Amino acid sequence: MTTNKNWTVARYLATRLESLGVSKIFGVPGNHLGPFLSIMQETTNIRWVGTTNEINGGYAADGYARATGLGVVGVTYGVGAFSLINTVSGAFVERVPLVVINASPTNEQWLNYQALGLLTSHMSPNQESNLNAYRQVTAFATVITNSNLATSQIDTALETCLTEGQPVYLEIRQNVFESPCDPPQGKIEARPRPTTERNGTILESAIEATVNRIRKLGKPILWGGVEIDRFKLADAFQDLSEKTGIGFCTTIMGKSILSENHPNFMGVYNGKASLPEVRKIFNEVAQCRIGLGAWTTSKNLGGTQDLGEDWIKADHEGVSVGASYFPEVKLSDFIAALKEALLKEFGEGHFKQDYYQQFVKEYKGAPRPTTRGTGAPAPDKEGIVMNFVDRASFLASLSGHSSKSMPLTYDSFIKRINQFLEDNTTGTGLDATTPYIVISDAGFSLLSSQNLKMVERNTFHSQASWLAIGYSVGAATGFKEGQPDKTPLVFVGDGSFQETCQALSSHTRLKQDNVIFVFNNNGFYGIEQMLVEPKYYGKGGEQYKDFYNVLHPWQYAKLAEVFGNEETPMQGFVIKNHDELNDLLEVIGSNKRGSGPILVQVVVPQRDYPKAIGYKVREAEK
Numbered sequence: 001m002t003t004n005k006n007w008t009v010a011r012y013l014a015t016r017l018e019s020l021g022v023s024k025i026f027g028v029p030g031n032h033l034g035p036f037l038s039i040m041q042e043t044t045n046i047r048w049v050g051t052t053n054e055i056n057g058g059y060a061a062d063g064y065a066r067a068t069g070l071g072v073v074g075v076t077y078g079v080g081a082f083s084l085i086n087t088v089s090g091a092f093v094e095r096v097p098l099v100v101i102n103a104s105p106t107n108e109q110w111l112n113y114q115a116l117g118l119l120t121s122h123m124s125p126n127q128e129s130n131l132n133a134y135r136q137v138t139a140f141a142t143v144i145t146n147s148n149l150a151t152s153q154i155d156t157a158l159e160t161c162l163t164e165g166q167p168v169y170l171e172i173r174q175n176v177f178e179s180p181c182d183p184p185q186g187k188i189e190a191r192p193r194p195t196t197e198r199n200g201t202i203l204e205s206a207i208e209a210t211v212n213r214i215r216k217l218g219k220p221i222l223w224g225g226v227e228i229d230r231f232k233l234a235d236a237f238q239d240l241s242e243k244t245g246i247g248f249c250t251t252i253m254g255k256s257i258l259s260e261n262h263p264n265f266m267g268v269y270n271g272k273a274s275l276p277e278v279r280k281i282f283n284e285v286a287q288c289r290i291g292l293g294a295w296t297t298s299k300n301l302g303g304t305q306d307l308g309e310d311w312i313k314a315d316h317e318g319v320s321v322g323a324s325y326f327p328e329v330k331l332s333d334f335i336a337a338l339k340e341a342l343l344k345e346f347g348e349g350h351f352k353q354d355y356y357q358q359f360v361k362e363y364k365g366a367p368r369p370t371t372r373g374t375g376a377p378a379p380d381k382e383g384i385v386m387n388f389v390d391r392a393s394f395l396a397s398l399s400g401h402s403s404k405s406m407p408l409t410y411d412s413f414i415k416r417i418n419q420f421l422e423d424n425t426t427g428t429g430l431d432a433t434t435p436y437i438v439i440s441d442a443g444f445s446l447l448s449s450q451n452l453k454m455v456e457r458n459t460f461h462s463q464a465s466w467l468a469i470g471y472s473v474g475a476a477t478g479f480k481e482g483q484p485d486k487t488p489l490v491f492v493g494d495g496s497f498q499e500t501c502q503a504l505s506s507h508t509r510l511k512q513d514n515v516i517f518v519f520n521n522n523g524f525y526g527i528e529q530m531l532v533e534p535k536y537y538g539k540g541g542e543q544y545k546d547f548y549n550v551l552h553p554w555q556y557a558k559l560a561e562v563f564g565n566e567e568t569p570m571q572g573f574v575i576k577n578h579d580e581l582n583d584l585l586e587v588i589g590s591n592k593r594g595s596g597p598i599l600v601q602v603v604v605p606q607r608d609y610p611k612a613i614g615y616k617v618r619e620a621e622k
């Protein structure tokens with residue numbers, strides 16, 4: 001048995017984290033954190049990944065957590081912790097398990113402040129300032145001042161983190177790290193909530209109401225969300241869809257919860273900001289909608305606000321069927337019971353139907369414009385291009401090549417990337433795998449990349465609820481460290497990139513093979529313009545341009561020279577048309593491990609926007 005002498009609070013914390021599978025910790029040190037990092041490296045295999053600032057440290061830890069199940073970020077008190085807090089808020093809102101270690105001044109320094117009014121660097125006169133701030137954005141926050149209590153405080157924090165799947169905050173006084181403590185005892189695990197008799201009764205009522213609603217309205221469609229991933233319910237969701245035959249869409253946040261090769265997959269539904277074809281089949285062909293673990297955030301519901309009587313929603317441990325609400329129903333119980341009830345009532349495969357086929361049939365009466373001269377279908381006034389006959393051909397129409405000299409647009413670029421992903425897929429159907437993961441930032445990047453076809457589960461990531469711009473570039477560091485066998489493809493607007501571009505330094509330093517596509521719409525906060533004054537994007541709209549959306553133009557591709565060097569190279573490209581994109585994709589496809597990240601400045605016209613957000617312009621011009 002190891003004696004207490006060999007165990008310190010720093011070793012205890014690092015050992016506990018290692019036992020939970022953590023192998024990298026991200027952040028920016030300070031003298032208060034130093035002792036922890038030295039002991040951690042001496043006593044465990046966890047390695048420190050220093051990032052250029054706390055924001056990138058927080059996003060990296062968040063990405064690592066999404067990839068592996070737990071992320072850790074370490075910072076120094078005050079200056080570091082307050083810089084970090086935005087990123088932790090994102091993890092809190094989006095239910096990402098993160099441990100924040102905030103190394104604070106020593107007990108003696110705090111006593112000096114009390115006795116003499118002596119403020120040590122980074123201290124605020126308010127001794128609880130950091131703690132109180134973090135209480136707002138974590139599931140558990142505590143200050144460790146004494147090694148006797150440290151072990152139980154650490155264990156409570158870690159168990160809370162795993163159980164709630166949310167960030168926890170450990171503020172640890174510098175002197176405590178080296179203080180002796182007991183060795184770890186027992187295991188740290190998540191504690192699932194029990195299902196009680198009362199839960200069972202409410203579940204039965206919720207299921208009865210749901211089945212009645214489906215019987216009455218007919219033609220259901222599932223809408224799978226992020227909780228399917230967070231609560232590890234992908235198999236149960238897939239089983240429900242397959243056995244009952246009900247087709248499914250996902251939210252943006254839930255994108256890639258299942259393989260998008262699944263024959264029941266109908267696209268990403270994101271309210272008015274969906275592709276118009278997806279919106280039609282989801283809202284008009286399907287007669288009732290069943291959200292499972294899908295949050296009604298603004299980005300998931302793009303421009304729509306209230307759900308009606310034709311909606312059933314199960315999430316946040318409650319179920320609503322139209323206006324009736326059934327509390328304390330676990331999503332896992334609901335999905336399993338719904339499957340049983342639907343099979344009993346309607347039989348296996350009863351709901352199997354290609355809603356796109358039906359849409360094409362019903363839409364026949366509508367005029368079909370053709371692109372002048374070519375006879376090819378052109379978008380109608382809702383942006384629908386009738387170049388498909390069923391679900392499979394609609395999804396296939398989202399990928400393809402373009403004429404070589406054609407300038408890039410958001411949609412034509414993404415269509416070609418879709419083709420690239422398809423060309424690089426191994427295997428078929430649900431067994432298909434891809435060497436890539438996609439990390440998409442806010443704005444037009446997200447709205448265009450929502451239509452990338454991800455053939456493998458959990459290969460698409462975005463911070464689509466909190467939506468802090470710049471997330472993707474910082475998070476890529478952690479995704480890559482957590483999933484070294486995948487290559488991150490990052491899609492980010494130029495404004496978002498300007499927030500966190502220093503993360504490129506970590507990408508090169510770690511010899512990551514990330515590909516960062518910066519959409520360069522001539523230095524413009526496009527989505528902001530679209531939200532405030534969409535007329536800018538309509539005919540003769542130049543006059544509506546808001547001055548505050550204009551960015552300072554950078555030569556983005558040249559940053560490869562700044563952040564790379566001979567030992568840790570990085571390549572930069574500017575592309576303007578499909579010919580250049582094709583050449584670039586050859587380079588990306590053959591990029592060798594160790595040849596470093598690739599930064600691509602993707603030049604698109606300033607007034608271009610993804611088709612999915614076209615409803616804004618149409619509404620503004622009405």
Ligand SMILES: Cc1ncc(C[n+]2csc(CCOP(=O)(O)OP(=O)(O)O)c2C)c(N)n1
Pocket residue numbers: 442443444445467468469492493494495496497519521524525526527528
């Ligand atoms: C940290 C943060 N600051 C500000 C915002 C507000 N905001 C949302 S989108 C956006 C503009 C993004 O511009 P860009 O990255 O160029 O992409 P585009 O909109 O052109 O696609 C801004 C400033 C935000 N979401 N997050």
